[in-house]
Each structure stands twice: as C-alpha cells, then as structure tokens.
Amino acid sequence: MQRILVAHDGSKASDKALRKALEIALSMNSSLTVLAVVPELYLTELSDADRQRITEVLKRETEDNMERIRKSLSGKPIEIKFLVREGDPAEKILETAHKMKVDLIVTGSHGKHGTKKFLIGSVSAKVVEYSKCPVLVVK
Template sequence: MYERILVATDGSSLSDKAVSHAMELAKLSGASVVALKVIPRYPRSYLEGGATIDLSEIKRIEAQWADQAQSVLNKIKADGKAMGVTVKTSVAKSDLIAESIIAAADKQNVDLIVMASHGRKGIKRLLLGSETQHVLTHSQVPVLVLR
C-alpha cells in the first residue's frame, strides 16, 4: 500500500492527532515515516513585519526555533521506534509552509502526505489562509487530512 508517509506537524495537539494516525498507518502498511516541521524565518526588516534587531539576535531566535522543532521531531522518532516504525526527521526553514511540505514530499519520494486542518471558515480562513488547502490542491501525491 504505502512505502513512505510524510507527516507534517506544527507541534499542536491537532497535529499530534495527524502524527498518531500517520504512525498507525505506517505500522499497518509497513511504511516508513518522514516527520516534517516547517519553521519560519525571522522577519529581517520593519517592512516584513518585524522590528529591526541585531543579526546575532535573529540568528539566536531562529536557532531556538530550530531546536524546539527538532525536539518535537525527536519525540515523534522515539514514538516510532517504540512502535517499530522507522522515522526520518526533517526541519525546513521557510515562510512558505505548503510549498515546503510539497517540496519535501517530492524530495523524499513519499506515497502519502498526512496533515491536520484547523477547519477555519469565513473571515479567519481568508485572513489566515489554509496551508492544508494549498497542499491539497497542489500536491502530486494523495493527502490525508485530519481534523
């Protein structure tokens, strides 16, 4: 059925549900899992929405975000090991979340993408966008969405 499953996580309880489903599916089908967390880049200028701060402080903040992301992914890897599922982890640094997920799926040659959707509607969806919707409409591989 599936050989390699990509699961995208943001560390939230909702994405934990997607991770859990991806792990169970991988276990049932004998697939490996690629766990991906996309972290943003720190805004570098006032025009990008952030106050101008020292470059070393920006690097420190981005390193902290990367460490937190790796911590989330290490837990997924440990859970996979306990279940007998091989898990590879990946941290992507980008402001383009959906594009990063799709690119990782292509690069890792996955059969399925598993991710959560917050189910925003109306003005919230318009203002906040939908990364899941973007992945659904642009991915070349099947996408399993959990809510």
C-alpha cells in the same frame, strides 16, 4: 502505499495527524517520515539580530519537539525518519514529498498559531492545492 510523509508543527492537531499517519503506516508496512519546518521570518521591521535570535528559539523548539516525537515512536516496527527543514512550511512539505516520492502526505487541519475561523489552515490548504500526490488532512 510505501512512503508516508507527515507534517508536524508541534500543535495538538499535528499530533493527531501523526497518530493517524502512524496507524496507516503500521497497517500497510509503509515507511514514515516526520517533517518539521522552522518557518522563515518575513517581518521586514525586524533587525537582522532579532531575526536571528527568534530563528534560534524556533529552531530549538522544533528540535526539542522532534526529540519528543522520536522518543514516543521508538520501537515501532517500521522505518521512521525525522527531518527538520527551514523555509516556507508548505513549500518545504511539497518539495520533500516530491523528492522522496511519497505516496501520501498527512497534515493536521489546523496548526499552532492559526484561527479556527477557516475550515483548514493556510499551510494545509496550500499543500492540498499544490500537491501531486494524495493528501490526508486529519480533523
């Protein structure tokens, strides 16, 4: 196991996923990539100006969150990368995993805005369904 990708959306569940991914990466001396996707807004009733403003807020939130993670991981004795992308979260996770040829994708079972009604959230479900490599959904 050389490369591990962990998807982080700022939620407690993805913090848990990050801890597990780090534990595996450290024990196997793998590189770790932390990916956060700024979700694209599809709400058609939004004006372009509102859409832009909300996207800016989401971007800043995501960058702040990455900075917090970067600090918490500083000094770890493995290679760690931090990526912020924009678009459909599941698609960006799958695309990044494919491009980087990762051996494992780690996600949380739930995220920030979802409901606990479903066994796992829609992003992790889509990643499990379409990924070509193993996926670990951390509960």
